[in-house]
Amino acid sequence: ETGVTQTPRHLVMGMTNKKSLKCEQHLGHNAMYWYKQSAKKPLELMFVYSLEERVENNSVPSRFSPECPNSSHLFLHLHTLQPEDSALYLCASSQDPGLDIQYFGAGTRLSVL
Amino acid sequence: SQKIEQNSEALNIQEGKTATLTCNYTNYSPAYLQWYRQDPGRGPVFLLLIRENEKEKRKERLKVTFDTTLKQSLFHITASQPADSATYLCALGGSYIPTFGRGTSLIVHP
Numbered sequence: 196e197t198g199v200t201q202t203p204r205h206l207v208m209g210m211t212n213k214k215s216l217k218c219e220q221h222l223g224h225n226a227m228y229w230y231k232q233s234a235k236k237p238l239e240l241m242f243v244y245s246l247e248e249r250v251e252n253n254s255v256p257s258r259f260s261p262e263c264p265n266s267s268h269l270f271l272h273l274h275t276l277q278p279e280d281s282a283l284y285l286c287a288s289s290q291d292p293g294l295d296i297q298y299f300g301a302g303t304r305l306s307v308l
Numbered sequence: 309s310q311k312i313e314q315n316s317e318a319l320n321i322q323e324g325k326t327a328t329l330t331c332n333y334t335n336y337s338p339a340y341l342q343w344y345r346q347d348p349g350r351g352p353v354f355l356l357l358i359r360e361n362e363k364e365k366r367k368e369r370l371k372v373t374f375d376t377t378l379k380q381s382l383f384h385i386t387a388s389q390p391a392d393s394a395t396y397l398c399a400l401g402g403s404y405i406p407t408f409g410r411g412t413s414l415i416v417h418p
Contacts, residue, residue: 197351197353199351228405235316235410236410237312237407237408237409237410237411238352238397238408240405240407243405251405283349285351285352287351292405296342296354296357297352297354297399297406298354299351299352299353300351301349301350301351302349302350302351304349
């Protein structure tokens with residue numbers, strides 16, 4: 196295991212639902228990330244948190260709302276998603292943002308119907 | 309804009325041979341380059357990091373080269389095994405957050 200745990204592993208939701216993805220890291224890292232991975236596309240960085248402060252938001256639609264209550268936990272709140280939002284959502288952590296190795300969770304496979 | 313290219317076609321090789329994967333980049337001057345392995349349905353796992361002032365890095369059966377003139381990194385797996393079958397991602401970093409390529413699938417046949 197990488198020390199980064201994501202739940203749930205799979206999620207199916209309708210376009211009008213509200214759900215949340217959870218990520219927890221047991222590595223004592225200061226930075227946490229959300230990525231989106233779609234088929235045949237590179238990893239897309241969505242959000243970066245450093246010491247619980249959001250430091251990057253890559254023009255992500257407002258239907259995705261991150262929350263970082265402490266340096267070990269990261270959430271991604273989802274509402275009124277579109278079918279094109281179906282993807283693998285990966286959480287990662289690193290000691291510090293930037294020049295550092297990233298440790299990824301196993302991801303949440305999201306399907307929006 | 310920055311661009312990272314990894315061969316989108318899967319690389320098929322026989323067990324025991326050396327696999328060589330390529331990562332090319334443009335409009336970028338990375339301070340370092342990382343290689344990750346990703347298995348289906350899992351997150352990427354870090355393998356190796358090489359800095360801009362290093363030409364080569366090794367770890368067990370893995371070797372990475374970094375040519376900042378050619379803007380290219382090569383990732384080699386010697387004596388490949390079926391268990392090496394996975395997707396391999398390169399990531400370039402320097403200013404802040406690494407930028408990932410889309411990865412190349414490696415299939416090692418017994």
